Structure formats: structure tokens, C-alpha cells
Amino acid sequence: MGDMSKNYRLNFLKEVEANVEEGEWVKMCMQCGVCSGSCPLGKFWNHPPQEIFMMIRAGKREEVLTSNAMWMCTSCYNCIVRCPRELPITHIMHGLAHYAKRLGLIPQQQPTAKFAQLFWNNLSNKGRVNELKLGVKLYFMNGIGEGFKTSLKMKDIGMGMMKTKRMNPLEIVGGHGLEDIKGFQAMLKKAQELEDQRIATPRP
Amino acid sequence: MAKRQYSFYPGCSSQKGASSSNYLISAQTMCEELEIQLNEIPDWNCCGASIGYAGGGELPRLTLSARNIALSEKHHPGQDIVATCAACWLSTREAAERLQHDQARCAEANIALAEAGLTLKNQTPIKHMVEVLIQDIGYDTIKTKVKRPLSGLKIAGYVGCQTNRPFGIAGESFENPKYLDQLVETLGADSIPQFEKKVQCCGGALAFSEPEKSQEMIKGILESAYDNGANLIVTPCPVCQMNVEVYQAQINATYGTNFKMPVVYYSTLMAVAFGRSAKDAALTGQVIPAIQLEAIAEKA
Ligand code: SF4
Numbered sequence: 154m155g156d157m158s159k160n161y162r163l164n165f166l167k168e169v170e171a172n173v174e175e176g177e178w179v180k181m182c183m184q185c186g187v188c189s190g191s192c193p194l195g196k197f198w199n200h201p202p203q204e205i206f207m208m209i210r211a212g213k214r215e216e217v218l219t220s221n222a223m224w225m226c227t228s229c230y231n232c233i234v235r236c237p238r239e240l241p242i243t244h245i246m247h248g249l250a251h252y253a254k255r256l257g258l259i260p261q262q263q264p265t266a267k268f269a270q271l272f273w274n275n276l277s278n279k280g281r282v283n284e285l286k287l288g289v290k291l292y293f294m295n296g297i298g299e300g301f302k303t304s305l306k307m308k309d310i311g312m313g314m315m316k317t318k319r320m321n322p323l324e325i326v327g328g329h330g331l332e333d334i335k336g337f338q339a340m341l342k343k344a345q346e347l348e349d350q351r352i353a354t355p356r357p
Numbered sequence: 358m359a360k361r362q363y364s365f366y367p368g369c370s371s372q373k374g375a376s377s378s379n380y381l382i383s384a385q386t387m388c389e390e391l392e393i394q395l396n397e398i399p400d401w402n403c404c405g406a407s408i409g410y411a412g413g414g415e416l417p418r419l420t421l422s423a424r425n426i427a428l429s430e431k432h433h434p435g436q437d438i439v440a441t442c443a444a445c446w447l448s449t450r451e452a453a454e455r456l457q458h459d460q461a462r463c464a465e466a467n468i469a470l471a472e473a474g475l476t477l478k479n480q481t482p483i484k485h486m487v488e489v490l491i492q493d494i495g496y497d498t499i500k501t502k503v504k505r506p507l508s509g510l511k512i513a514g515y516v517g518c519q520t521n522r523p524f525g526i527a528g529e530s531f532e533n534p535k536y537l538d539q540l541v542e543t544l545g546a547d548s549i550p551q552f553e554k555k556v557q558c559c560g561g562a563l564a565f566s567e568p569e570k571s572q573e574m575i576k577g578i579l580e581s582a583y584d585n586g587a588n589l590i591v592t593p594c595p596v597c598q599m600n601v602e603v604y605q606a607q608i609n610a611t612y613g614t615n616f617k618m619p620v621v622y623y624s625t626l627m628a629v630a631f632g633r634s635a636k637d638a639a640l641t642g643q644v645i646p647a648i649q650l651e652a653i654a655e656k657a
Pocket residue numbers: 181182183184185186187188189202203206235236237238239240242
């Protein structure tokens with residue numbers, strides 16, 4: 154994919170504005186800290202949103218994009234409704250996470266990044282999410298040994314879901330899918346191409 | 358009276374054999390009683406949920422929702438789209454608004470949609486089922502349908518995140534929305550308006566990928582419900598329902614607690630109050646049985 158930073162070497166803020174979803178909002182942050190204080194998993198983030206925005210303006214490209222921070226966003230929208238400057242913080246976090254993935258900068262063993270990618274693969278394959286396949290892949294994503302450990306831990310939950318018909322073991326061999334899966338996949342492919350083109354073309 | 362018609366977006370988790378299939382059953386029962394007809398959008402696809410962002414960039418994700426809206430406009434012209442899943446509602450409405458404001462992105466979405474032979478007009482209102490209940494049907498009408506009041510039950514209304522933020526229900530505050538409490542009272546039960554964890558996040562998709570961190574938050578929600586004397590928790594969101602219900606045994610093992618709190622959908626409460634059977638109310642789908650509701654549902 155090449156080094157997309159080369160046109161923005163001196164200005165990470167510009168790069169974020171051009172390439173990250175809703176990135177043009179970052180400069181509006183007034184550093185009040187409300188978002189960081191509102192974030193449910195905030196205490197686990199190495200840099201809460203306010204700090205991320207400051208670091209973007211300070212040009213700390215590597216530190217921001219390799220951070221585990223935006224991967225801990227639960228999409229609770231608490232920050233968005235409280236931010237006095239009305240920044241779409243949730244979307245910027247998702248945008249940064251996606252951009253880090255695009256550049257191959259995700260921290261290793263980031264569980265949410267892995268889960269999120271599995272989710273996307275699952276849905277783009279069939280058009281709908283197959284919860285069982287997703288679950289099985291998730292429990293095995295760190296390797297077979299780890300997988301068996303986790304699935305044993307999750308066994309009771311699975312049995313409960315199965316007894317109440319909220320999980321169907323037959324899904325593993327088939328499951329829900331779209332009738333027009335060809336049209337669906339062509340559509341996604343086109344959307345992906347258009348997005349790649351836009352990000353590859355630096356703004357004047 | 359003719360039935361009200363809606364174009365229905367059920368979402369992946371409501372499908373047969375999926376984690377909130379019980380939501381779909383009880384919602385359908387509730388709609389029968391309220392003369393609401395749900396017309397499923399033919400060949401709908403997943404909305405991408407809030408976690409789709411890693412694999413899918415902005416345009417692919419917007420296009421997912423655009424396809425559902427375009428299908429609805431093609432097959433059910435003039436009908437509002439209604440979703441039961443909070444995340445589905447949010448993604449779809451967010452995409453519709455983004456594409457209304459961003460003409461360049463909308464043109465791109467239409468180029469992609471053309472590959473599937475579809476066009477987006479993007480003129481369709483997108484509602485959560487709760488909006489249909491409160492705004493289109495109304496508490497008064499709901500009250501007239503109550504045959505078995507849920508008297509004697511104390512129910513904590515857990516609204517959670519995504520039915521509440523960023524759009525929420527018109528006229529409600531983000532910090533203390535009251536509609537779920539009002540619905541509980543309408544059905545004859547006691548609400549807990551001061552329930553502290555009403556809008557606390559349950560961890561969402563991170564309950565899968567970061568279970569320890571999420572379960573700590575879920576524990577707080579359960580503690581607050583117990584401290585307020587709740588018999589059960591009611592919620593409008595399938596992610597909240599699943600997260601708060603199914604991990605209780607694990608939380609008990611980690612923290613030495615004794616949680617066994619039933620967590621049900623508003624549609625389950627309504628189906629029982631409207632006089633329907635435990636099966637029609639999907640009480641059979643509880644991992645933690647709601648015995649109080651079962652007892653009411655067994656009454657003639
Ligand atoms: S709440 Fe808004 S303005 Fe305040 S620090 Fe966060 S993003 Fe910046």
C-alpha cells in the first residue's frame with residue numbers, strides 16, 4: 154500500500170484531516186477533558202480522547218497510530234453528547250482505528266482489533282453475521298490451546314444460549330446469507346475501491 | 358382499524374437461532390396486539406454494527422446501510438423503517454444522515470449501489486421500535502391493551518447507550534431518560550426512576566474481546582439494580598440484554614457475588630401484560646428465568 158504519510162511528512166494533523174473519518178474535526182477540540190472523564194473504559198486507555206487529539210496536533214504520528222487507545226472505544230457515545238464543541242469523537246476514534254489498520258500499525262495481540270476484523274470478514278462473506286462462526290473464531294484467535302481454554306470457560310454460556318434456542322449449532326455448516334450475495338459483494342468491492350482511490354489521492 | 362405498516366429491519370442478532378431471537382418473537386407478539394404490521398425488508402444485510410469499523414472503512418460501512426434503505430424504498434415505498442436492535446437503528450440512521458449532509462460520499466455510495474442494481478433516494482425516516490411505541494402508538498393506547506397488570510413487580514429500566522445516544526428519543530434527556538420508567542408504570546409495575554446505572558455502558562462488543570473490563574461494568578449495573586430492590590431489569594437493546602444477562606455466572610465466580618437477575622425486553626413485559634402466553638412473550642428464551650413474569654403469564 155506504500156507509505157501514505159510521505160505527502161504529509163511535516164503535518165500529521167493534515168494527514169488525519171484528509172484520511173481519517175471525521176478527522177477534520179480534530180482541530181476544534183479545546184482540551185476541556187470532558188470526553189476523557191466520560192469514557193467508560195477510559196481508565197484502561199493509554200491515551201484518552203482529549204490526549205489523542207492533543208498528540209495529533211503535536212505531530213506524534215507513531216504514538217497515536219500504534220496506541221491501544223481507540224481500540225477500547227465501546228461506542229457508547231457518552232463523549233459525543235457531552236463535548237461542548239460537538240466533536241464526533243466516537244467516529245474519530247473508529248476512524249483512527251481503521252486508519253491504523255490500513256497502515257498496518259495495530260498493536261500486536263490487540264483483542265478488539267482482531268475481533269472487529271473477524272466480524273467484518275464474517276459479514277462481508279455472507280452479508281449477515283453468523284454469530285456461531287464468529288464466536289468460534291474469536292475463541293481460537295490466539296491459537297488452539299488458548300482457544301480450548303476460553304471455550305471451556307465459555308461453555309456454560311454456550312449451553313444456556315443453546316437451550317434457549319438463542320444459538321444454533323447447525324449454523325457452523327451453513328447459516329444465514331443473502332440471496333443477492335453477488336450484487337452485495339460487487340457493491341462492497343466498488344465502495345472499497347472508491348475509498349482507496351480517495352485516500353491515495355492527497356489533497357492539494 | 359387498518360394496521361400500521363412499517364418496513365422492518367430485524368438485524369442479524371434477531372434471526373432464527375441467533376442470540377436475540379427471543380426479542381423478535383416477543384416484538385412480533387407485541388405488534389400483533391398493537392395492530393402494527395412489520396414488513397421485513399427483502400434480502401436485508403448486516404448494518405456493520407459499531408464494531409465494523411476496523412475491517413470496513415467509512416464508505417463500505419455507509420454503503421451497507423444505504424443498501425438496506427434502498428431496498429426498503431424499492432419494496433416498501435412510503436413506509437418508515439423500524440429497527441428493534443439499537444445498533445442497527447443507530448448505524449442506519451447515522452448513515453442516512455451522513456449521506457444527506459455529504460453529497461460527495463452520497464454520490465460514491467450510489468456508484469457502489471449501482472453494482473447491486475439499486476439507487477438510494479434517502480428520504481425514509483428511520484425509527485427505533487421504542488419511537489413507534491411512544492410517538493406513533495402512545496402510552497394511552499398501550500394502557501388500554503393491558504389485560505394482566507404487572508402489579509407488585511419492581512422493574513429497573515436499563516436504557517443503556519445506543520438507544521439513548523447520540524440520537525435518543527425526542528424530548529428525553531441523555532443523562533436521565535424517563536420513557537422506559539413510564540412504560541413500566543403503564544404496564545402496572547413499579548419503576549425505579551433513580552436507578553443510577555440507567556444509561557451506563559454495558560461494554561457493547563467489547564464484552565467479547567475485553568471480558569474482564571466489561572464484566573466489571575456489568576457488575577455495577579446489577580449491583581445498582583439489587584440495591585434499588587429490583588425484581589428484574591428491562592431493556593430496549595439486544596446487546597444490553599445479552600451482556601447483562603448471560604455473564605452473571607462468570608461475574609459471580611470472579612467477584613463472589615450471587616447475582617441471578619432476570620433481564621428482559623420491554624416487548625416481553627408488554628406481551629405478558631397484554632395477556633399472551635409465556636411462549637409468545639419469549640420467556641422461554643431467558644437464560645436466567647423470569648419466574649415472576651412466568652407466574653403472571655400462567656394466570657388465566
Ligand atoms: S470534550 Fe470535546 S472539546 Fe473537550 S477535550 Fe474532549 S473533544 Fe476536546
